[in-house]
Amino acid sequence: MAVYTEVTDDDVAAFLQEYDLGEVVSMKGIAEGVENSNFLLSTTTGTYILTLYEKRVKRDDLPFFLGLMDHLAARGIRCPTPIHGRDGEALRELCGRPAAIVTFLQGMWPKRIDVHHCRKLGRAIAQMHAAGRDFPLTRTNDLSVQGWRPLLDACGARADEIESGLSNELQTELEGLEQAWPAQLPEGVIHADLFPDNVFFHQGELSGFIDFYFACNDQLAYDLAVCLNAWCFETNSEFNATKARALLQAYQEVRPFSEAELQALPILAQGAAMRFLLTRLFDWLNHPEGAYVAPKDPREYLRKLRFHRAVRGPGAYGLT
Amino acid sequence: MAVYTEVTDDDVAAFLQEYDLGEVVSMKGIAEGVENSNFLLSTTTGTYILTLYEKRVKRDDLPFFLGLMDHLAARGIRCPTPIHGRDGEALRELCGRPAAIVTFLQGMWPKRIDVHHCRKLGRAIAQMHAAGRDFPLTRTNDLSVQGWRPLLDACGARADEIESGLSNELQTELEGLEQAWPAQLPEGVIHADLFPDNVFFHQGELSGFIDFYFACNDQLAYDLAVCLNAWCFETNSEFNATKARALLQAYQEVRPFSEAELQALPILAQGAAMRFLLTRLFDWLNHPEGAYVAPKDPREYLRKLRFHRAVRGPGAYGLT
Numbered sequence: 001m002a003v004y005t006e007v008t009d010d011d012v013a014a015f016l017q018e019y020d021l022g023e024v025v026s027m028k029g030i031a032e033g034v035e036n037s038n039f040l041l042s043t044t045t046g047t048y049i050l051t052l053y054e055k056r057v058k059r060d061d062l063p064f065f066l067g068l069m070d071h072l073a074a075r076g077i078r079c080p081t082p083i084h085g086r087d088g089e090a091l092r093e094l095c096g097r098p099a100a101i102v103t104f105l106q107g108m109w110p111k112r113i114d115v116h117h118c119r120k121l122g123r124a125i126a127q128m129h130a131a132g133r134d135f136p137l138t139r140t141n142d143l144s145v146q147g148w149r150p151l152l153d154a155c156g157a158r159a160d161e162i163e164s165g166l167s168n169e170l171q172t173e174l175e176g177l178e179q180a181w182p183a184q185l186p187e188g189v190i191h192a193d194l195f196p197d198n199v200f201f202h203q204g205e206l207s208g209f210i211d212f213y214f215a216c217n218d219q220l221a222y223d224l225a226v227c228l229n230a231w232c233f234e235t236n237s238e239f240n241a242t243k244a245r246a247l248l249q250a251y252q253e254v255r256p257f258s259e260a261e262l263q264a265l266p267i268l269a270q271g272a273a274m275r276f277l278l279t280r281l282f283d284w285l286n287h288p289e290g291a292y293v294a295p296k297d298p299r300e301y302l303r304k305l306r307f308h309r310a311v312r313g314p315g316a317y318g319l320t
Numbered sequence: 321m322a323v324y325t326e327v328t329d330d331d332v333a334a335f336l337q338e339y340d341l342g343e344v345v346s347m348k349g350i351a352e353g354v355e356n357s358n359f360l361l362s363t364t365t366g367t368y369i370l371t372l373y374e375k376r377v378k379r380d381d382l383p384f385f386l387g388l389m390d391h392l393a394a395r396g397i398r399c400p401t402p403i404h405g406r407d408g409e410a411l412r413e414l415c416g417r418p419a420a421i422v423t424f425l426q427g428m429w430p431k432r433i434d435v436h437h438c439r440k441l442g443r444a445i446a447q448m449h450a451a452g453r454d455f456p457l458t459r460t461n462d463l464s465v466q467g468w469r470p471l472l473d474a475c476g477a478r479a480d481e482i483e484s485g486l487s488n489e490l491q492t493e494l495e496g497l498e499q500a501w502p503a504q505l506p507e508g509v510i511h512a513d514l515f516p517d518n519v520f521f522h523q524g525e526l527s528g529f530i531d532f533y534f535a536c537n538d539q540l541a542y543d544l545a546v547c548l549n550a551w552c553f554e555t556n557s558e559f560n561a562t563k564a565r566a567l568l569q570a571y572q573e574v575r576p577f578s579e580a581e582l583q584a585l586p587i588l589a590q591g592a593a594m595r596f597l598l599t600r601l602f603d604w605l606n607h608p609e610g611a612y613v614a615p616k617d618p619r620e621y622l623r624k625l626r627f628h629r630a631v632r633g634p635g636a637y638g639l640t
Contacts (some may be wrong), residue, residue, distance in 0.1 A: 003351040008431035009521070025522065029351035029359055031323040040348055040360055042426075047362075104519050106345050106362075111328035201329070202345065 004031035005052045005095050009050065010043070012050070015094050017100065021045050032197070034142040035213060036098075040104070042306055047104040049080060053096040057213055058100050064139045065212050066090050066100055068132070068189060075131035078208030091143050095132045107200030107207035113231055118243040120206040121199060121227060126190075127211065129220050129255060132189030136308040141192060141216035145181045148174055151278040155163075158285050162298055170277075177271055182264040192216055194223060195230045205218060219259045224251060225268035229276065229304050237303045239276030245318025262319065266311040273308055277301035323349035323355045325372045325415050330637040332361070332370070335414050337554060338503060339421065340363050352517070354552045355533060357417075359555065360424070367424040372417040377533055379418050381516060385532050386410050386420055386458045388452070395451035397444075398528035400412060400425055427520030434553055438563040440517060440526040442570030445511075449540050449575060452509030457574055461512060461536035463595050465501045468494055471598040478605050482618055491595075493625065502539070502584040507562035510543040511535050517552045545588035548637060549596065549624050557623045565638025582634045589637075590628040597621035 014025050022044030030038040030049075037052040041083050053062060066082045070090070073081040080102035082090035090100055141147075152159075152170055159167040191198070193214040200207045224247065232243040248257075248265075257265075280298035287295045311317075332344050342364030348357040350369075357372040373382060386402045390410070393401040400422035402410035410420050430437050461467075472479075472490055478493040479487040511518070513534040520527045544567065568577075568585075577585075600618035607615045631637075 006431070009428040010432060012428075023523070024428065026424075026520075031349035031351040047367075104346075106331075108329040108344065108347055111326070131549055182418060201344075203343065221582075 003031075003037045003039070005037065005097055007037075007050075007052070007095055011095055012039075015092070015099070016043065018092060019083060019085070020086060021048065021083065021101070041101065045174045048083065048101050049104055050094075050101050052094055052095065053088045055175065057098075061139060061213075062091050062098055062100075064137045065070030065215060067137050068135055069102065069212055070127060071135045072131050077128050077131045078105065078206075079212065080208075088209065094139075105200055105208040106209060107202035107213055109197045109199060110201050112194070113243065114241055115198060115204075115246045116204070117196075117199075117201065118227075118231055118247040119250045120201070120254075121156065121194070121231065122224070122247040123254060124199075124206045124209070125194065125223055125227070126251045127187050129223070135189050137198065139216045141190075141218040141222075143192070143214065143215075143279070144218055144222070145177060145271060148177070148274055148278055151282055155278070155281050155285055159281060161285065162281065162303070166302070170274075173270075173274065173309070177267065177274060180267055181271065182246050182260065183262055184217070185221055185261055185264060186258065187217060188220050189215060190218050190220060190223040192218065192226065194225065194227050208273050219264075219268070220255075221264060222268055222272065224248060225265065225272040228308075229301070230263075230267045232305060232317075233307075237300075239307055239316075241316065241318040248314075248317060248319055265314045265319075266308055266316055269311070269317075270305060270308040273301050273305035279303055323351075324374050324395065324419055324525070326369075326415055327357075327359065327372070327415055331358075331415055335412070336363065338407070338412060340404060340406060341368065341403065345434070361421065367556075368403065368421050369424055370414075370419065370421050371472070372414055372419045374417065377418075380460060381533075382411050382418055382420075384457045385535060387457055387482045388455055388532055388535055389422065390563045391455045392448060392451050397448050397451045398425065399560070400445070400528075400530055415485070419546055425520055425530060426527040427522035429517045430521050431516070433516060433563065435566045436517065436528075437519075437521065438547075438567040439570045440521070440553055441551065442544070442567040442572075443574060444519075444529070445514065445543055445547070446571045446574030448511065449508050449543070452479065452613070455509050459536045460540040461501075461510075461542075463599070464538055464542070465497060465591060468497070468598055471602055472549055475598070475601050475605055479601060481605065482601065483622070486622070490594075490602075493590075493594065493629070497587065497594060500587055501591065502580065502587065505539040505541055505581055505584060508538060508540050509535060510538050510540060512538065512543065512546065514543060514547050524529070524614055539584075539588070540575075540590065541584060541586055544568060545592040546596075546609075547583065548589045549592050550583075553624060553633060553639075557620075559626075559635065559636075561638040568637060568639055582639065585634045585637055585639075586631040589631070590625060591627055593621050593625035597625055 023040040027039050027041045035056045036054050039050040041048045041050045083101040084090045092099055138149050157167050198211045215296050232240050277298055280296045283295045284298050342554045345362040347361045353375045356374050359370040361368045361370045389399050392399050403421040404410045412419055489572050518531045528558050552560050597618055600616050604618050
């Protein structure tokens with residue numbers, strides 16, 4: 001639940017003077033998102049999302065994120081589209097924070113995932129990857145393989161507070177990933193955080209992606225590796241290969257994987273599990289007492305990591 | 321910030337089958353309100369508020385609250401209006417909680433109070449009191465004078481954790497209030513919680529009241545006593561008699577106070593300060609570690625209580 005910065009009625013009225021969006025009708029803080037302050041803003045011209053970027057988002061990255069949403073929207077990918085002010089700028093300041101207004105996206109994220117969600121998702125990711133091909137800005141994925149050791153070091157032996165022996169297990173796992181991490185796979189702009197709560201559906205169709213604040217340049221197949229973890233495990237921790245196949249095959253109908261990508265899927269999925277395990281572990285060990293947002297249990301991703309480690313090839317994901 | 325119950329896309333789609341509101345377009349949890357789970361619900365017919373009533377609201381009280389909103393709205397008082405389902409019922413169940421959909425009210429609550437807010441407020445309260453006169457249901461104010469001693473006893477000597485000697489001071493104060501509490505003042509349906517965040521303004525006009533979940537039958541002037549505390553102190557704790565006069569005079573243009581009401585204003589204001597001091601004190605001493613909602617500082621209302629105790633007559637509130 002996230003509204004970290006209080007914005008008064010006077011603040012928002014003054015802010016809207018910079019836009020051609022009419023007058024404010026109502027504004028309500030949204031209890032979703034953990035990184036930024038988000039408000040649903042109704043004006044005399046429509047409904048928008050106002051975001052104030054809090055400290056976990058780097059100000060220098062914002063032109064990449066906002067520019068990407070502009071770029072994708074112009075190519076027919078449904079996502080929040082930044083509203084530009086009268087001076088042409090989409091990125092401004094409000095209450096001492098970088099701030100932007102984006103369009104409101106119809107739909108809700110699916111709380112119970114079924115195969116058809118995975119199929120629509122796979123296809124839409126491939127379309128997004130294609131649309132991002134000529135995006136001129138670049139941003140390194142600082143939460144890819146080279147970013148994991150600093151995170152693990154920061155947790156140190158305290159990983160054993162979660163489970164005895166975990167610190168050693170993760171050290172071994174990370175060394176394996178660092179050595180075996182694939183190079184030379186097709187790269188491009190990826191979303192890098194395609195959890196179900198960032199994908200909206202409306203009337204059975206995927207109505208758009210939100211929350212591009214981890215987007216970066218990286219191996220395209222890594223976006224799918226994140227989704228194998230986030231969409232294809234059941235709540236009892238069992239892996240659902242039918243969902244995985246639907247996801248990957250739908251993607252391949254738009255952009256077929258190379259043989260190298262297919263063979264790399266298990267290690268990419270291990271890496272994606274490691275990335276979310278490490279950030280959750282760090283947040284679990286370091287969350288302040290009384291924080292608004294309850295940290296997510298890192299063990300969920302430990303189980304997923306172990307699953308992918310035991311996988312021997314893309315057949316485990318329903319591909320032959 | 322409050323969304324205590326997770327409602328899935330499937331849950332809300334099924335729930336909407338009971339209404340003539342069209343299909344769901346989006347639903348977002350609102351980070352406001354501390355008692356219930358509130359969602360901004362967009363459908364193909366408009367925008368609504370969906371509320372799930374959590375444990376602090378008694379189920380048996382809901383027909384009073386929802387009926388009152390219906391009654392007031394039918395008499396031109398702007399407030400959320402319950403939407404009735406196809407079977408005529410406004411109160412239903414969702415995710416194991418009592419739930420209702422109400423209309424969406426335009427406007428925002430004022431974060432910086434000025435005199436014109438107080439003037440509009442006074443007039444609108446008087447209109448609400450008049451409109452409530454023939455409401456047939458009744459509900460006791462269980463947070464009026466007879467409800468304060470159990471709260472104080474529940475805090476006990478721990479009040480001294482806030483300030484040395486506070487426990488004794490509140491005992492003395494409460495005895496005084498119990499002895500001097502006025503009877504025979506004009507009664508009716510009051511809102512009983514008219515803090516600024518429950519009063520919306522739009523384009524300079526009061527656009528409605530929300531959050532009727534403390535509404536009850538009590539002395540009408542007590543609603544004004546709550547507002548003297550919630551609207552007429554500056555952030556530096558100084559009392560602004562100009563705001564108080566604007567509030568009370570605008571009320572009196574619709575319904576003049578009797579002489580007994582005028583003379584009772586200081587003790588009613590003391591009582592209202594005691595009521596919010598005690599609930600805040602109780603919450604302060606009893607909030608669970610890591611709770612989502614930070615408890616409000618009870619000392620703010622201790623200062624207000626002491627101010628009203630020193631008042632000798634309605635002149636302190638700008639009335640002559």
